[in-house]
Amino acid sequence: MDSRTEVEGSMFETSHVLGALLASSPLLTQAWTSCLRANAGSASFVVDRSDDAVFVAFSGAQAAASPCAASSGLGGGFFEPVPLYSGAHELFAPLGRGEEDDGGKPQPVLLQAGALRSFMSLYRTSEFQLLISETQNKSVVLTGHSVGGCVASLLGLYFLCSSSVQPNAPTPASLLCITFGSPLIGNETLSRAILRERWGGMFCNVVAQHDIMPRLLFCPLNSMPNQFTTIIHNLMQSWCVSMRSPQCSRSKLHLPDDQKAELCQYISMHIREASAAEQKHHMGPYRPFGNYAFCSTEGAVCISDPVTVLKMLHLAFITGDASSSIEEQHVSYGDLISMISENRQFKKRLDFEEYETKSNYSMGVSLALEASGIGVQEMGAMEAREWLELSMCQRPKLNSASLAIKLAKVTPCRAQIEWYKALCDDDMGYYDCFKLRKTPKRDGKVNMNRIRLGVFWDKLLSMLQDNKLPHDFLKRDKWVNAAQFYKLLVEPLDIAEYYRCQLHKTRGHYLSHGRERRYEVFDKWWNEDKESSKKAADRKRSKFAGLTQDSCFWAKVEEARECLKNACGEKNPTKLVELWHYINGFESYVNGLIERKEVSIDVLAPRSSYSLWVNELKEMKLKQAHNLPSSSVLVGVTGGM
Incomplete structure (x- = not known):
């Protein structure tokens, strides 16, 4: 199989085939049946047991009927985005680390207020502890309709x-969360x-x-025109009534056509704006996650792909007449699932001639486009089609493979720096050799390799920032x-x-004013890679490290040398103590690093900056030992030098 065939195969299977597989499996039907029971019941969730799995379904009817969710002030209550507070932060600790924006400023995790509450x-209930017991070490499907899907998603998280x-925590052996018409619950x-x-x-x-419910939170709810908040309020009340009925199939509310058209146009406009802002890395209040x-x-x-999901939420919505079914679609998932399952075997897809003229890749895109409800003439x-192609071609994976090849190409640059370091270790160390440029020609080559490696890693970070990986x-x-x-080498x-x-x-000084952002990012990567950092922390060395484990060690040496120099002439006792x-x-x-052998041998080279600093410190301590009594303030600070 050549590379093109392999890519086409992956393109074909990532969307339409997965969608067909999901539609033909009993999962959706079983999950929706559990949702019907939850909506019709008086409890916040129900548990259904089958031979293969435990289904836990959360009621959307109760949450939709709450005053907060159904009030006219939608943005100020249930659907308001709020940061993780103290108790919740502990429960969702891996998510609470946050991300950084382009300026390196941490961005908090925001969750839908009503769902979090x-x-x-x-x-905090005893029922929750029973639920934990019911689901421990079992295959679990969490599900929920409407705002019940939000709670199901949070339980999954x-x-x-x-x-x-806690690897031994009482959790399911396997987990899948399926929501139907769920609003968005979190931010970028x-x-x-x-x-x-990887969740x-x-x-x-x-x-x-x-x-409209999965699309509603793209709108600015706090500034939504009154006529739309009234319509949504009435819709949610009507849906709540429909959810509580055993059939849960039809909304009891019928809105005037002009009101429905205006609301659909308003929602469509804001989905389009959200998807455009996403391409510019604008972090709005809500963003999709998971598979759609x-x-x-x-x-x-x-x-x-979150960006493609945003685009398809808009493009699928504007195809056909959304206003004709705005009252019914949110409570008609059962009908839709049945129709998809029944029609899958009998529906004629595409003309036979198209099968003969199109590649697997093109057929995959066409079938995916048709399955989404978007006709080719719409x-x-x-x-x-363009966004489906982009999503299905798995471009990030191809970029990752390309980067792996480029990494191999810049590896000789790294190897030459390692060779240079080995040559300098016994004299003054490669830090001081490079700083003093003792061998200009050789040092010039090392400098070019240093620059090439920096360009490679900066490019990688740029691609990561642009969601290209x-x-x-x-x-x-x-x-x-x-x-x-x-980082440790360069x-x-x-x-x-x-x-x-x-x-x-x-x-x-370098640490506060000169350090490249790439190194700060790499620090974060390493600290967040628990397995690698734990292995490094637990490692007991029998000889000195190949590379000093603190990549900023020499910057700290430079600051220490300046402090020692300043201490020689400082007359102010307070500053001298500092x-x-x-x-x-x-x-x-440094003594701790040396004792643990976390420094490279070049640190202890006879003419290294660190060795010179140690000698200067010894000399100064000897001088201070013979100083006049007026210097007694230093004796206490330096431990009786």
Whole structure:
């Protein structure tokens, strides 16, 4: 199989085939049946047991009927995005680390207020403990209709977070969360955290073509015109009544056509704006996560890429007449699932001639487009096809493979720096050799290799920031370890260049004013890779490390040398105490590194900056020992020098 055939195969199977598989399986029917029971009952959830799995369904009727959710002030109550507060933060700890924006500022996880309150209320009940007991070590399907899907999603996240923090926690053996017409529950940071943890595949959000509820929270609820809040209020009340009925099939409310058309146009406009902002990395209040199963009478198509999900939420909605079914679609998932399942074997898909003229790739896109309910002649069909192609071609994976090849090509640059380091270790160490440029020709080659490696890693970070790499990229030890090795090897050279050019005199010291952001990002990667960082922490060395484990070690040496120099001429006792406090702290820190053998042998080279600092410190302590009594303030600070 050549590479093109392999790519086409993956394109074909990622959307339409997965959607068809889901539609033909009993999962959706079983999950929806459990949702009907939950909506019709008086409890917040029901548990259904089958031979293969335990289904836990959460009621959407109770939450939809709450005053907060159904009030006219939609944005100020149930659907308001709020950060994780103290108790919730502990339950969802792996998600609470947050992400950084382009400026490196941490962005908090925001969750839908009503859903979070509902979950926390459930968490504090005895029924929740019984639920934990019912689901422990079993195959579990969590499900919910409407706002009940939000609580189901949060319970799924709770289980995943618990097993991540405590491997022996009482959690299901396997987990799948299926929601029907669920509103969005979190922001961009939550979506990225779920992708980072590789949990997206455990969530499947079933969305009908013209259901407004999964699209509602793209609108600015706090500033929504009064006529629309009134319509939505009435719709939610009507849906609640329909959910509580055993059939749960039809809304009892019939709105005037002009009102429905205006509301659909308003929602469509804001979905379009949200998807446009997403391409510019604007972090709005809500963003989808997990897999989305877009369903129409023509079939189902599964999409996992968040950007494509946003686009399809808009394009599927504007296809056909959304206003004609706005009252019914949200409570008609049972009819839709039955229709898809019944029609799948008998419906004629595409003309036979098209099968003969199209490749697997093109056929996969056409079938996915049809399953989403978007006809080839419909408005937005061309754009939808382009986004499906982009989503189905798995471009991020191809970019990742391309980066792996480029990493191999820059490996000789890294190897030459390692060779250079080995040559310098016994004299003054490669930090000082590079800083002083003892061998200009050789040092020039090392400098070019340093620059090439920096360009490669900056490009990688740019691609990651632009969502051009798989979202689980940082779960791959290969890249985390490669970034850590690069940082430990090359950052000392960056520090040397910084001080060689005297930049510390104009900008300030390296640690606070000169460190490249890439190294801060790599620090975060390494610290978040629990397995790698734990292995490094538990390792007991019998000989010195190949690379000093603190990549900023030489910047700290430079600051310590300046402190020692300043201490020689400082007359102010208060400032002198501060200087010696820093010097003694650094001395203790380095002694710990040396004792644990976490420094490279070049640190102890006879003419290294560190060895020179140690000698200067000894000389100064000897001088202070013979100083006049007026210097007694220093004796206490330096431990009786």
